[in-house]
Amino acid sequence: MTLSFTVTGLDPAPFAPLFALDEAGLLAAGARRQVVDAPGAFPCRASLDDALPGERVVLVNHQHQPAFTPYRSAHAIYVREGVDEARRTVDAVPLALARRVLSLRCFDSGHMIVTADLVAGAEAIPVIRRLLEWPEVAYIHAHYAKYGCYAARIDRA
Numbered sequence: 746m747t748l749s750f751t752v753t754g755l756d757p758a759p760f761a762p763l764f765a766l767d768e769a770g771l772l773a774a775g776a777r778r779q780v781v782d783a784p785g786a787f788p789c790r791a792s793l794d795d796a797l798p799g800e801r802v803v804l805v806n807h808q809h810q811p812a813f814t815p816y817r818s819a820h821a822i823y824v825r826e827g828v829d830e831a832r833r834t835v836d837a838v839p840l841a842l843a844r845r846v847l848s849l850r851c852f853d854s855g856h857m858i859v860t861a862d863l864v865a866g867a868e869a870i871p872v873i874r875r876l877l878e879w880p881e882v883a884y885i886h887a888h889y890a891k892y893g894c895y896a897a898r899i900d901r902a
Contacts, residue, residue: 747874748877748878748901749835749836749901749902750835750836750873750877750899750900750901750902751833751834751835751899751900751901751902752793752833752834752838752839752842752887752897752899753831753832753833753898753900754789754790754791754792754831754833754839754897755790755791755807755822755831755897756830756831757791757792757824757828757829757830757831760791760803760805760824763776763778763803763805763824764801764826771803774805775806776803776805776806777803777804777805778802778804779801779802779803779804779823780799780800780802781796781797781798781799781800781802781825782798783798784797784798785844787800787802787823788823788841788845788889788894788896789823789824789825789828789841790807790822790823790824790895790896790897791824791825791828791830791831791832792825792828792841793832793834793839793840793841793842793896793897794832794839794840794841795840795841795844796825800825800826800827801825801826802823802824802825802826803823803824804821804822805821805822805824806819806820806821806822807819807820807821807822807895809822809886809895810852810856810886810895812855812856814855814856814857815857816852816856816857816858818895820893820894820895821894822894822895835902836902837870838866838867838869838870838873839897841896842866842887842896842897843867843869844866844867845866845889845890845891845896846863846864846865846866846889846890847863847864847865847866847869847887847888847889847890848861848862848863848887848890848893849861849862849863849864849869849872849873849876849885849886849887849888849899850885850887850888851876851882851884851885852882852883852884852885852886853881853882854883859879859881859882860876860879860882862876863890869887873885873899877899877901884898884899884900885898885899885900886898886899887899
């Protein structure tokens with residue numbers, strides 16, 4: 746039997762108000778607005794695809810690991826304007842992840858890392874399934890290996 750998994754993007758709702766802010770408001774929120782100027786350079790954490798040239802994105806610090814452990818963590822992420830819901834795939838790696846090298850960080854139910862691996866996103870499916878076979882792995886956080894930014898959450902389906 747093949748282990749099934751889901752990849753889930755961030756809920757865009759908490760980020761939507763940022764697009765209505767002026768530059769001073771964005772600065773006060775620790776965020777920056779950008780217009781995409783190159784394809785494949787602005788991976789949206791809600792749609793799990795790259796924003797297209799001409800689209801507006803917000804770069805903001807996001808706490809992707811809020812558990813009060815040594816692994817509590819936040820990092821910069823892009824969210825594109827106009828995304829209405831988080832993308833969720835089953836047994837598939839979304840395009841933004843498939844195009845990049847991923848760091849897969851596996852956490853137990855106490856939010857402690859139990860193992861990790863590096864993989865080309867296009868080759869990630871068997872690695873994800875292998876990692877989720879570990880009984881102590883409760884979930885995986887995928888990060889873009891080059892910059893270390895949080896990408897998405899992976900769970901057993």
